Structures are given as structure tokens and as C-alpha cells.
Amino acid sequence: MDVDKHAEELASTLGVDKQEAKEDLESLLQYSVPLEEAKQSVRRKHSDGDGSETDAQPESLPLDEITTGLNNVTVTVRVLTVGTRRIQYQGDEQTIREGRLGDDTGTISYTAWQDFGFEAGDSLVVGNAGVREWEGEPELNLGASTSVAMADEPVDTDATVGGDSDLIDLSPGDRGRNIEVTVEEIERRTIDGRNGETKILSGVLADDTARLPFTDWDPHDAIETGGSCRIEDVYIREYRGSPSINVSEFSTVTPLSESIEATDSAPTLSLGEAIDSGGLFDVEVVANVLEVRDGSGLIERCPECGRVIQNDQCRSHGAVDGEDDLRIKAILDDGTETVTAIIGTELTEGIYGDGIKAAKEAARDAMDKEAVADAIREELVGDSYRVRGSLSIDEYGANLTVEAFEPADDDPAARATAVLAGVRQ
Template sequence: MNNKLAPHIEELTKALESISTNIGESQIQEELEKLLDFRVPLDEAKRTIIRKYMSASMPVMKIRDITAGLKGFEVTGRIIDVTEKSVNLRGKDTIIFSGTLADEDGACSFTAWSNYSLKIGDIIRIKNAYSRSWHNRSEVNFGERSHVEKLPDDVLPSIDELTKTPVKKLREVANTDLSVSSVAVILEFSHRNVNVKGEEVTIVEGVLADETAKLPFTSWVPLDGLDIGSTIRFEKASVRMFRGVPSLNLNDNTTINAVDASTEELPFTFESANMVPESVPISEIIEKDGMFDVIALGNIISIRPGSGIITRCPDCNRVIQKNTCRVHGTVESVKDMRIKAILDDGTGAISVMLNRELSEITYGRSMAEAENIIQKAMSQDAVFEDMRQVLTGKYLAVRGNTSSTEFGVMLVAKSAWMPDNNINERVNALMKRLGNNKEEEADNG
């Protein structure tokens, strides 16, 4: 190998590792030498090789389809805003550029780890981008191993068009929405005082619903004259994400008007919007980062370690061992009981967390009775083992919110019950689902 080319070949190899492991040094060397033989300047030859392999192997993503943890993809968007920042990276001050990137389907934040001279309004095509989770949203990242190309202004709609607040049903609200407008009825409504920059502020929290879904909301402005049962039309409510679930923020930029449901025809009423939701197949639940107010049914296939009698920190409620909290040090612990279970319905499996009240109902024993089991057995694991024997295989229904964690999807239950275990109905539902799957396969085949 030409010693002068060695560092450049090594640089190219590292740059292309994230795209494919099948691109070897010898292949890169051959292509680089061929380009140099044709008198192509070294820097341009390197860019040509990177563009070639990026174009051949990278998936092209729309912003709405980007999830955290992706690597080596291509995305095109318009810069809505951009800010230069100085951050400390491995002990060294580094200049980065962060802002908002948008296309016709949505918007997301971005961080550029190299200076691409980005300006508001620029349309850029990014190759070899990667994504991460930032403030509960997917963020596009790109740097020295990425290729950024500025495109003509007519490739995407104008900033005004891309930032126009869409009118959506609540089910359609996603993490790529910066703000939304909609019509919904208030199902839950309460006031809470919070401290903001040393000043006490009263906010309104609750739940909004339409015929498609329910979503939590927070209002930073007074909602005089409104209460549970009121229907509102809101415009430019900002969208925040928490554990994969969108939340609507009503603020000074939001227009809020009461709707007279008796004179305006709506596809929902308070009663219909407040109905108990239908159960959802677990396969659908695990496809989403989070869902609000969902019901899942399935068999308990495992009781996980950490179930049974536990102790918590009285200050932060963390689960602790030996009266020691990693935040508050030595504390006087508070006893609690919980169940961590794996629920499987044949389409998929999720983790389920039951608090003390729901654990007592599901387990069939109170916390006091569980403590007696520990005392008699003289083992802290006695309740956990008993829960495994009592609950494994049981058919359980749970209702609550789901979120995606590093260990999979977790449902924190607000209610739980043992439904009628009608085997015939379950078999028929399974056969119907299998029949639909076969029809889809036949259509695709």
C-alpha cells in the first residue's frame, strides 16, 4: 500500500463502517487509486467514494418515520431554525449547531457536530445521519462522517407552509408535530400549583378526548368557564412528549374557544369519548413508543424479580436496599408491594407493573398477609416465589399507559382485573386474526 494513501484509506474505511461491514480496505484502495490515476484531486476522490457507497446502501427516511437509535440513513429537510452552541465534549470545548428540520410530513430537532454553514431556510440532504432520543423525541444527528448537500429551494415547501399548524384528530398527533389544532372534550380537569423561576403559578391539568383517542393536557393559561364535559376548539397547542406519549400544552400562543355541542354537530359526545377503550393486541402496542389509556389482555407467562415486598425511599419513592438511597443516603425506608409481570396474548409480550393496591387484588393477598409469609419462611424471596406459583398462567386484563424502555415496552397499570376466561371466544378471535394474516399474505404474494 502506498504509505501516503494509508491514512486516507483508513479514514474512508472508518467513515463507511457504519454503512456496511462488507467494504474492505483493499476495495477502497483500488477505487481511490483508480480515481487518482484519472487526476481526480484527493479530497474530491474521497468524497466520490463516500457518495457512491452511501447512495447504494442507505435507506431514505421521511422525518415522520425516524425513530431513536437509527444509523446510516438519508433524510432531506428544510432548516426551520438553527443555533450555534458551545459544549464540553470529552473535556474539550466544541462548537455544535442545533435546530429544527422539517419536511412535508413533520419536524424534528437536529444537531450538526461539524460546521456546514447552515442557515434558516436552507434545504439539505443528509447522508449517513443517525438518530438519538433527546427530550423524549427523535433527533437527527450528523457530523464529519456524514455528507451534507444543499438543494434547490423548490425541493420542499416554504417555511410558512412547513410550520403551518395542522388540524388533526387526537390519534394522529405524533412526535413530529410541533403544534396542532383540534376539537376535543374535557374528561379530566384539575388545578395544581407549580414553582416557575421562583414564582408560584397555577396550571390546569387533565385529559382531552375525541372519537379517536385520549391525550393528557396542561394549560398554562386560565380556562375560565371550562370544566369536565366542556368541548373546546384549540389552535396552536404545542406538543410535548413524555415516555412516548404526546401531551398537549395550551399556552399564550394557543387560541381556545368553547364549542356549543348542542348547536354544532360533532362526531363525539362526552359519553362516547369517555367510554372504556377496546382492548388492543399487544403486537400493536409494542410497535409504538407509547400509548395513553390502553387495555391489554393476556396470560401471565412470568413474574419478574423485584416483585413482592420492597422498600422505598420516603423522599423520592425509589426502590432501595438496606435503607440506603443512592440520592438521599441512609433513610428510614417505607415498605411497599408490587408485581412485575410479563403478559403475552399470542401476538407479543409486554412488561406490566402493578402497584400495591392492584397487586393485592391480583395476588389475592394483602401486604400484611405477604409479610406474614416472609416471617414464617424467614426468607425475603418467599412472597416472590409464592406469586410465581399463584399467578403464572393466569389470564389478566390491565389498563394504563405504555412506554418504551431499554428493556422493552412497559405498561404501568391504573387498573387490573381477571376477565372471564372464555376459551371459545379467544380461540375464535385468534383464528380470525390468523385468517386475516393469511389473506394479507395471499394479497401480497
């Protein structure tokens, strides 16, 4: 018998310390009290606070008054979204339901550890729900001791009922969402998953509001490059600072007869706004090139992993015969923030004005690889550019992986005035 597992369940549901729940449970089990009876005794003890056999009256609260310090709450709510997902819990696979609930004071996320049978739009009275912290916010925890019943009347809420969403409105942590999209890119890969080799799809989805990366963990045939489809029950994670759509075995994918129009533009933001967002998959900025950093120009990459190598040494694969490449690492500044722009081979060739072969010849003639980087510096530094790409932020700073790079065509004086106005606000 896995006492730890049952103690964890009780602690999560009741909002008590796991060790305390375990000690209470073990003190009953050592006298051969049946497991379910022992668990119920622990629930009764922590439900009324004095150890008596009577159940306490659960606390009834509006959602905006729920905090992580509370427990055993009762709420009357409208189900906004319902998602289904399989997770690993204490070494075992567990299917959970999750989403958001709402009332006339606000919304809250929930996780249900069993299927209570409710759907989006239902009005419920949820009793004896635990409260835990999830991503810095309170979340309702619906476990074995939770009661769920239909409310007598529909619950009013200002929140949208149902999971239909535009891509621009998706955020990490969203669950049970439905989207209608065009599939722009697909890559089929085999990864080393928790159950061995696993085939997945990854790529880019788009609608008329945004473009976002996706991963399909249970590849659906209806997701095809260039096709449009409706995908129900997706969940959103953060990937390199931006939302990433996850399609699972519980998602349903339906081809659409009419194509979904995909945006061909990205939001144009100041660097400060973009960095404050925490990361964006597709963004456009206008900024000056302050510096072309070391590691730009003619470089060598490991043929195994593609990492940049120095002195024929790869950090992962040791001594290798490097493959020549061109890239630029440029510092961009617009007066609000700075970012490192990573510019790949094709765009670098356009900026340099020639390809890898010519760059190698120039380096050989100058007897210095830096000759290529110096030529790029002379071309870029001090000028203003319109740059589009994917912004990621980590402990080392902000990086913009560039997809488009061209001279800015706006008035520098007008842009400086706009930046200063934003700073003064």
C-alpha cells in the first residue's frame, strides 16, 4: 500500500501538511482500520477542526475572495472551459480535467482529479473544494471529497463561456481552448519520450490575429500543411517566453471547408514593450544597430549538433571537422531597451553581399576571419532597421531570432519623438 500517495491526495484536497495527513492515516492503519474508512476519518478530522464526527459547514465564497490560505470552500459557479489531459502523478498516469470557472466577481482555474461530468456552460454548486497555488494564483482543487451538483439557477458571469479563442488571446496556462487555424508549417519528428520513442508533429499555426508554434503529441491526420482546421481542447504552455499550443490525445481535429485567413503581419512594438511581454513568437521592431558582436561573420558549426565551435572543438562532441557558416549577432537599441538579434545564413549573405565561399576567400586574402565581420559592421552599425522575428528571454537576456531584416523607411526624428513620448508616460 502506497501510504504516501494517499496522504498526498488527502493533503492536496484538505489543504493540510502532507506529513500531518500521513501520520493521521498511519495511526489508523496500524490498528487495521480499512483504508477508505481511515481516509474518511482523516477528512472528518480536518473538515471541522475539533476531531468530532460531524462534518463542518463548508465556507461559501465569491471567487474574488478565494485565497490560497483558505480550504474546504463552497462556490456557486459557471463552467467556462473544460480540458482533459493525462499527467504523471507520483509515477502513475492520471487523467485530469482542468479549465476555468466564473461567477459575477471573477474567474478561477480548477483541476478535477476525477470526471464529475460537467461541461462548459453548466452552472454548479461545488462543495468542499481545496485551494492551492498555481502559477502564483489560487486554484480550486476538486478531489474525492468534493461534491458537485447542478445549481438551481444559471450563474451570471461577465466571462466568456466556452473555449473558442483567437490565437492572439492565448496565454500560457490556458486549458480547454478551441481554435480555428491554418497550418503554415509542419515538421514530423521522433523524440525520446517518457514511454520510449514517440512520434510528434510540430510547426506553426496561424489565424487572422497571430502566428504561434504548436506540438501535436498524438499526431492527427487532419493537421496538414496548408490546410485549415478546428482544434478543440488544446492547452497552452510557455516555450522560449511565448505561448505554445499543445494538441493531445484528447484533442479533436476537424478539417474546415473554408480556409482560415492567416495574418501576414506581426505586431510592431518598441523593444521595451516586447521585452515586458515576457517573449513573443512573432514581433516586429524598429531599432538601430549599436554593435556587431564577436562571433559574427564567418563561423564554424559542429556537423552533429549545429552548435558554433572554436578551435575545432564542440562542447558536446569534442574534436570535430567544422562546417562553415555565416551569421550575425547584432545589438539593437531603440531608446527603450536593447536586444541581441541573431541573423541566420541567408539573411547574413544578403547583408554581406555574397556567400560563404566568397567570405572564406576574403578571410584567406586578409589572413583574418574578422575581415568578414568587419565588413558587416561597416554595413550595419549606426543605421536603423525594421526587424521581424521570435523574441525569447532567459537569464542571459533578450534574443531576437530574425526572420526579416530591412532598412527602416520611417522618419528617425518622428520615431525618436514617439519613443520619448512613451518614456514620459
